[in-house]
Amino acid sequence: MAEPNTTGFGKYMSFITNRLLETIVWTFAELGIADLFAAVDKPQTAEELARKQGRNSEYLYRLLRTVTDADIVREIKSDQKIEPEKTNRFELTAHGLLLTSDHPSKSRYLLCWAIKSKKYQLLDYHSNRE
Numbered sequence: 001m002a003e004p005n006t007t008g009f010g011k012y013m014s015f016i017t018n019r020l021l022e023t024i025v026w027t028f029a030e031l032g033i034a035d036l037f038a039a040v041d042k043p044q045t046a047e048e049l050a051r052k053q054g055r056n057s058e059y060l061y062r063l064l065r066t067v068t069d070a071d072i073v074r075e076i077k078s079d080q081k082i083e084p085e086k087t088n089r090f091e092l093t094a095h096g097l098l099l100t101s102d103h104p105s106k107s108r109y110l111l112c113w114a115i116k117s118k119k120y121q122l123l124d125y126h127s128n129r130e
Contacts, residue, residue: 024066026115029108031055033063034072034092034099043076043089050085061085072096 028034036049046061061084068075073096078087098107 021066021070022115024063025070025072026112028063028067028072029099029111030116032101033060034096034108035101037073037090037092037096038100038102043091045087045089046085049090057085061088064090067096070095072099 047057050057050060067073071093073090076089080087
């Protein structure tokens with residue numbers, strides 16, 4: 001049996017990856033996590049941040065790990081391997097500062113508006129189809 005042709009598969013996987021990263025960055029901005037970092041101005045653990053908003057620290061840790069790939073936060077790993085959400089610290093990068101609510105560029109609001117609008121347009125399109 002011949003092997004299936006997967007030429008171009010990476011292209012479509014990059015579309016999916018970019019869409020997922022877009023959603024994660026939107027979530028980070030929508031939850032106001034950049035403001036939590038800016039208010040303290042020192043590296044914090046996911047557990048410390050989660051406690052401030054009453055959120056799940058394991059979920060927040062995964063969110064922070066993902067926005068690390070977008071250079072929004074930087075992870076400072078501890079030597080302890082168990083429960084990294086309680087030991088690894090994160091700090092806001094220069095790009096992450098753009099997502100604070102008081103940044104002069106108002107990037108956070110533009111990002112939240114643009115991505116949320118697109119998500120609802122997609123939902124409207126699919127819900128109106130029969």
